[in-house]
Amino acid sequence: MAERLPLAPSQKIISRRKSRVCTREACELCREKKAKCDSERPCSRCRSRGEQCEYQARSHQTKRDLQAELEELKGAQRQRDAVLGALTVPGQTHDVLLRLRSGETFESIYEKLGTHDAASPTNSQVSDESSQLRHIKKEPFWTPTQTPLCSPSILEYSNSTELHGSEASHIQGAIQNQNSRSDCTKEEADGLMPSLEASMFSHMALPNNINEFDATDYTLPMPFGMFVEHNTPLDLPDAYCSGQTYPTDDVGDINWWQPTMLSSFAVPTSTNQGAWPYHQFAAPHSPNQAQASHFQPSPNLSPVADDSILASRPSSREMPHRSMGSSMASAVQSQYPSPPLLKKRKFETNDRGSSATAGVESDSKSSDDASTDNKAPIKSPGREPPSHDRERHRRASARNWQKQKQQTADLEAAMNIAEARNRELHREYSEVLRQVMDAKNALMDHAKCNHPAINSWLRCQATKYVLNKGSGVDKERRDQTTAGGMAAPVHPVGRQSAACR
DNA sequence: CAAGACGGAGGCCGTTCAGA
DNA sequence: TCTGAACGGCCTCCGTCTTG
Numbered sequence: 001m002a003e004r005l006p007l008a009p010s011q012k013i014i015s016r017r018k019s020r021v022c023t024r025e026a027c028e029l030c031r032e033k034k035a036k037c038d039s040e041r042p043c044s045r046c047r048s049r050g051e052q053c054e055y056q057a058r059s060h061q062t063k064r065d066l067q068a069e070l071e072e073l074k075g076a077q078r079q080r081d082a083v084l085g086a087l088t089v090p091g092q093t094h095d096v097l098l099r100l101r102s103g104e105t106f107e108s109i110y111e112k113l114g115t116h117d118a119a120s121p122t123n124s125q126v127s128d129e130s131s132q133l134r135h136i137k138k139e140p141f142w143t144p145t146q147t148p149l150c151s152p153s154i155l156e157y158s159n160s161t162e163l164h165g166s167e168a169s170h171i172q173g174a175i176q177n178q179n180s181r182s183d184c185t186k187e188e189a190d191g192l193m194p195s196l197e198a199s200m201f202s203h204m205a206l207p208n209n210i211n212e213f214d215a216t217d218y219t220l221p222m223p224f225g226m227f228v229e230h231n232t233p234l235d236l237p238d239a240y241c242s243g244q245t246y247p248t249d250d251v252g253d254i255n256w257w258q259p260t261m262l263s264s265f266a267v268p269t270s271t272n273q274g275a276w277p278y279h280q281f282a283a284p285h286s287p288n289q290a291q292a293s294h295f296q297p298s299p300n301l302s303p304v305a306d307d308s309i310l311a312s313r314p315s316s317r318e319m320p321h322r323s324m325g326s327s328m329a330s331a332v333q334s335q336y337p338s339p340p341l342l343k344k345r346k347f348e349t350n351d352r353g354s355s356a357t358a359g360v361e362s363d364s365k366s367s368d369d370a371s372t373d374n375k376a377p378i379k380s381p382g383r384e385p386p387s388h389d390r391e392r393h394r395r396a397s398a399r400n401w402q403k404q405k406q407q408t409a410d411l412e413a414a415m416n417i418a419e420a421r422n423r424e425l426h427r428e429y430s431e432v433l434r435q436v437m438d439a440k441n442a443l444m445d446h447a448k449c450n451h452p453a454i455n456s457w458l459r460c461q462a463t464k465y466v467l468n469k470g471s472g473v474d475k476e477r478r479d480q481t482t483a484g485g486m487a488a489p490v491h492p493v494g495r496q497s498a499a500c501r
Numbered sequence: 502c503a504a505g506a507c508g509g510a511g512g513c514c515g516t517t518c519a520g521a
Numbered sequence: 522t523c524t525g526a527a528c529g530g531c532c533t534c535c536g537t538c539t540t541g
Contacts, residue, residue: 026533036534
């Protein structure tokens with residue numbers, strides 16, 4: 001390597017470069033002067049100059065060390081950003097300012113901010129304090145909405161619409177009986193409507209975000225099937241029927257008014273979660289206290305599973321890639337550990353690469369090297385014998401193997417956590433659905449009260465039902481065309497919501 | 502010309518991957 | 522679990538340039 005082709009003048013320099021014998025450690029002065037040091041104490045150079053020869057212990061900074069330091073700095077930066085961000089929050093500005101003026105550290109202020117935020121049920125699940133503010137979602141998981149009653153035009157359409165089939169008999173009868181007699185006063189009905197609207201319609205928006213994963217397309221051919229979201233899959237929850245799945249296309253004489261027959265979703269198993277979006281498991285925000293009390297995930301169901309795992313993991317010195325991934329990826333993405341990126345190995349060799357392997361290959365190449373004058377053995381005096389190299393390499397490989405095992409275990413733990421969270425969400429969904437059914441049933445019971453709001457609602461529901469029936473026919477047609485290679489998705493809910501507004 | 506400055510070649514070592 | 526190979530980062534220090 002020392003002998004090179006004499007090409008350009010600048011390269012002649014390189015051609016005269018002879019191989020050298022590196023010492024294990026150079027003294028501070030030689031290092032500073034980039035001079036050769038014989039590692040003696042004092043070294044020959046310092047001795048000849050009469051200078052103080054000192055050797056300072058080098059803190060060998062490995063990639064891990066640097067990455068850990070980087071993460072530490074990023075964490076500190078996040079804390080500062082969070083504190084500065086709190087200055088814009090009306091309720092916190094004064095407090096944060098006072099703390100800053102009093103000389104309190106950013107870390108201390110950040111911790112207090114985190115404690116304050118942790119009062120909410122969402123944040124209390126965040127185990128890693130350093131990631132708390134990072135994972136807080138400002139938007140609520142869902143917002144209560146109110147479905148307006150039908151417009152007059154729709155009511156007219158509803159009146160002119162003839163309801164067919166046994167499914168419609170009940171609702172049709174309810175509408176026809178509206179004028180027969182009144183079981184309650186208008187005041188009672190007035191008192192009923194707002195509460196019903198609040199309880200039943202406020203939950204209507206929830207299921208749409210949940211039922212995306214399950215391809216099971218069970219419809220609900222119940223007398224009041226129109227009251228349940230179209231294509232709602234039916235799995236009875238554990239709390240009701242031990243998680244058993246009930247097909248809904250053959251319901252027999254099920255009493256649909258029994259709350260025990262309400263629907264839930266199947267929990268995706270580890271084998272069918274191909275499109276299972278981990279990132280959807282963000283910190284849930286309970287819209288009200290009732291829901292917050294209903295949703296009680298176990299402490300280990302942290303929505304920031306990755307961070308909690310990281311917290312229980314060895315330090316970043318042992319797990320450099322995990323720490324890096326958790327912070328460098330986006331906050332959402334990093335909630336669950338991703339598999340380590342596989343580095344594509346380059347097989348083209350270059351000078352740098354071949355020289356880098358010289359240490360490993362020096363044993364076999366030493367004879368060749370020795371055959372040329374200045375290409376003497378490149379071994380430094382401190383070079384360990386090959387057997388020691390093997391031992392060191394064995395240890396490194398064992399560490400690597402342990403790390404891989406740890407990563408596998410972490411992934412499995414994250415999967416378990418996410419699955420448990422999924423079950424919680426579906427239980428919650430079932431409960432919400434049950435409440436909606438109860439509310440609608442209560443409204444139906446007041447069909448005879450002749451209250452204008454209830455009447456409007458009933459007509460609106462009847463219209464929806466007719467449209468759903470039509471969309472059911474559309475679906476059959478769609479299925480047929482899809483089988484023939486055509487796909488024309490038309491969402492029935494979109495139709496009815498556009499019509500009944 | 503001696504001494505200092507410093508660019509950059511090359512050695513050393515930990516890490517990672519693939520295969521045994 | 523071990524071993525060979527590849528790779529990248531840190532370090533040493535050779536050799537040239539600059540300065541006084």
